[in-house]
Amino acid sequence: MRITIAAFVLVLALPAWAAPVQQPHSQAELVPERAAVTPGRPLTVGLHLRLEEGWHVYWKNPGDAGMPTSIAWTLPQGFSAGPMEWPAPRRIDVPPLTSYGYEGEVMHLTEIQVPSDAKPGAQVPIHAKADWLVCKEICIPASADFSLSLTVSSTPGDPDPRWTEAFAKARSAAPLPLAGWQATAYRDGDTLLLRVAPEAAGAPHLHGLAFFPEREGVIANAVRQTFARLDKGYELRMTVSPQPIGELNGLAGVLVADPGFGAARAVEIDVPFSPGPAPAAAAQAGLGFPTALLLAFAGGLILNLMPCVFPVLAIKVLGVAQQAHGHPAKLRTHGVLFALGVVLSFWAIAGLLLALRAGGADLGWGYQLQSSMIVAGLALLFFVLGLNLSGVFQIGTGVQALAGGIRAKNEHADALLSGLLAALVASPCTAPFMGAALGFALVQPALSAMLVFTALALGMALPYLVLCFVPALIRRLPRPGRWMETLRQALAFPLYATVVWLVWVLGQQAGIDGAAKLLAALVVVAAALWAVGHWAHAGRSARMTVRVAALILMGGALVLAWPQGQPGPRSEARVGGAWQPWSEGAVSSALAAGKPVFVDFTAAWCVTCQVNKRLVLTAADVEQRFVELGVTRLRADWTNRDGAITAALARLNRIGVPVYALYSPAQREPLLLPEVLTRSVVLDALQRAAPRAAPRYAISSEPARSSLAKKESP
Amino acid sequence: MMKTFAASAIAAAVGLAAPVALAAVAAGQAAPDFTLTDIQGKKHSLSDFKGKYVVLEWFNSECPFVQKHYESSNMQGLQKKYGEKGVVWLTINSTTPESSNYRDPARSQQIVKEWKINSAALMLDPEGKVGQAYGARTTPHMWVVDPQGKVVYAGGIDDKPTFRVADVQGARNYVAAALDESIAGKAVAVPAAAPYGCSVKYKY
Secondary structure, three states: OOOOOOOOOOOEOOOOOOOOEEEOOEEEEEEEOEOEEOOOOOEEEEEEEEEOOOOEEEEEEEEOOEOEOEEEEEOOOOOEEOOOOOOOOEEEEEOOEEEEEEEOEEEEEEEEEOOOOOOOOOEEEEEEEEEEEEEOOOEEEEEEEEEEEEEEOOOOOOEOOOOHHHHHHHHHHOOEEOOOEEEEEEEEOOEEEEEEEEOOOOOOOOOEEEEEEOOOOOEOOOOOOEEEEEOOOEEEEEEEOOOOOOOOOEEEEEEEEEOOOOOOOEEEEEEEEOOOOOOOOOEOEOEOHHHHHHHHHHHHHHHOOOOOOHHHHHHHHHHHHHOOOOOHHHHHHHHHHHHHHHHHHHHHHHHHHHHHHHOOOOOOOOHHHHOHHHHHHHHHHHHHHHHHHOOOOOOOOHHHHHHOOOOOOOHHHHHHHHHHHHHHHHOOOOOOOHHHHHHHHHOOOHHHHHHHHHHHHHHHHHHHHHHHHOHHHHHHOOOOOHHHHHHHHHOHHHHHHHHHHHHHHHHHHHHHHHHHHHHHHHHHHHHHHHHHHHOOOOOHHHHHHHHHHHHHHHHHHHHHHOOOOOOOOOOHHHOOOOEEEOOHHHHHHHHHOOOOEEEEEEOOOOHHHHHHHHHHHOOHHHHHHHHHOOOEEEEEEOOOOOHHHHHHHHHOOOOOOOEEEEEOOOOOOOEEEOOOOOHHHHHHHHHHHOHHHOHHHHHHHOHHHHHHHHHHOO | OHHHHHHHHHHHHHOOOOOOOOOOOOOOOEOOOOEEEEOOOOEEEHHHHOOOOEEEEEOOOOOHHHHHHHHOOHHHHHHHHHHHOOOEEEEEEOOOOOOOOOOOHHHHHHHHHHHOOOOOEEEEOOOOHHHHHHOOOEEOOEEEEOOOOEEEEEEOOEOOOOOOHHHHOOOOEHHHHHHHHHHOOOOOOOOEEOOOEEEOOOOO
16 A cells, blocks of 8 residues: 655754744754753753744644644653643634634643753753744644754853744743733623623723634634623623533633733633523723714715715606606605615625634725625626616616616616615725724624614715705706706716726736726626617517617626636735835734834725725825834735734724824834825824824833933943 | 615615535434436435435545545445435535646546446535535535434444545545444444535635
8 A cells, every 4th residue: 555645754853943834834943952961950952943824823722724743852861851832723624614723833832850960061962853834725734753962061051043933032032921901701602701800990902802712622613702892891701612511610721811901811711601591791892882883874864975976866866856746755765765775784794704704714895895796796787787877779768777767667666776776885884983883883783883884874865865865955957858868878978987897806806808808898887788779779579689689798708707616816016116025924013123014905896995096195295204214014915815904904893994093113003094094194294103203202101212322332 | 766776776785795614413313305317317315215315425535534535436335335225315415616636527427437436416506505504514525314313323434534545444424323323223422523625615
């Protein structure tokens, strides 16, 4: 039997100083903290694993799949090795599975006890055999045999300077016992609640929590853990493993906090379940429920003025104006149905979003547009609407209702449908106030979340409801006449512009070939609808033939435009010049270097984002200020689905783009800028965040650093 | 026409490909029925084997943990031993054709021959439907189903989560224990244990 075990190579390191052992996709090194062994003093030895990008190794509980790294020691008489330590892991999602482990590099420390009778001058041979599993899409086992020979010395030697940072990092990543905080755990059916609350005032403000269970079979690893702020403390909600192992009496494992529980970023948790249901704790996410409703309502109202909704809704007003002199009762029904359509479509989109998130998907608001198929579909839809406004064809009911036709066959259905459509076209736009309200909604129970979305929908529908219910307003609208036809045709152009933008978005997602196919489909659609319009008054059979042919052509166009396969590669090419691609690491390393960081959470399909980028973020005076203040500019591109960005947004209590976060080294929490930027808003924020720009602040906030600098200068 | 177009655009927005949430079948639950085609092209359903003990083994020939149990002849030995006692051993591969670990039926037939696999059938589940219905997470990941169709064991094959062939010796084999205890009319002492190995390479 021949079974090829991939790359099962054992490399014997030379005794003396252990050389790094190279394995496929990973490299291992055994590093003593000091070159000398001192009698009676423990020696720390680190197993350092460096991984190729995209590859990972596992934590002590690997989660859904994997194997923990292990090390076996062979030591001289009198020496003994303690347990290998595990820095706090991270979540590694390989849908539909989730593992716990490490990416990049990891250092596992082990303390070796040295007997007090070790003779100075003697050589101490240390042998260790390490096994680890390195995985990306596939898994490769790796092993290394290490041999070190250390000299016993009565005085401890200096730590190896090449490794002091790695040792310090490993120690700071180690979970510490929970101190200064109270942890409680509850089980409520299939839901597990872990609550932490500071024991005294002045504790850091948390943005997020992640729990890593010590053993398998406790929580459903792949299901999203939801974080909420309570009136006193924080709560993390998890789901019981559907494949439970053993008794579940409490929660034991590691809890990681952003930014940390004071000195520790990660703490050890071992709490039994408290009896009974969890006491009700008022959730507060910066804003209360009534505030969130109000903000959502205001956001919905303003949504009407955003560039993606305005052209469509302007047409709607024309329709109302045309009916102005009809029956008031009919008009009122129309208004109510339109509002109902808006509410229903927001419910559908939000309900699906909540369901998918409950299923563990890393999605946020605007997820619809992360699918290139939806983008292509919307482009076709807007194009057809535009052709209709231009008068290329007149058909049926839907378009006429939108365009304000008075002879619609089924006015009720039209009103409802145009409401649905209005909400659909609104999705690329985020209005002011919306971000905070929706961010709040997503950490609430489903019912409260749906109420927030309802408030948003009602806000959006309000102007039309008012218009339809107050006849006095309608009478103020100009009388229908030729001007309406002119305006109608003119309004086709904003729609065509929208199509151009959607083609560009698709180009970002599916490449130039995808965009070209969509454009070709638009030509086919134009030809089909032109034929329909051209022969609209031909004989009955000719008319039907043309319509059937047009239908077939449009079906063909849809197939043609349908984007193939997966979204294209992350369009990092777009992140050019002064803007660097975002990552958690990029933020923290810039902050560690004392630089302020500006993060632009954006997406190609987000109109508001694009407007802000072009009019504000790349404006000459703003750019100049960025350079003067040494701000690191990072762009998080959410055009395609990206779990890391969704998680980062969640920590900022947001679920959609745009979000503009300005981090300053002196402050723990980033400053969030409004969704609609102006140059003065950005410039003011930069002024506040950058101490160097305002010496007055620099002196008052960092006296320690300036006195240190004086002491060091000769 | 316009109306249907708009309606289908909305339906498309709402009916977005939902990410698959992994279901799970734990010990004590009824084993859901399924039908899969084996590498010879023959269809098998779990319900065909009602009245018999059935072992479900999740398999991927390219996974070092699966190789551990075949290189040591541990898996073939169990398949043969319990096959002779009337236990139906079904080996299932849920690897997606998009993965480099995918082996088509022809190649799988060669592997069965080379490795002398003794299970009743090796079945491919390229869409991952059966794997996800059971919540198979690793290769290997094992289920033991009793003659009444109830799961009596779900989890790892043994208690030594390593890729070393030598660790098969001296490991406590949970599948053999569950079969022995259950056939003897006793309660299964360990009905669930953590599965270990490579992740199942699902289509996503």
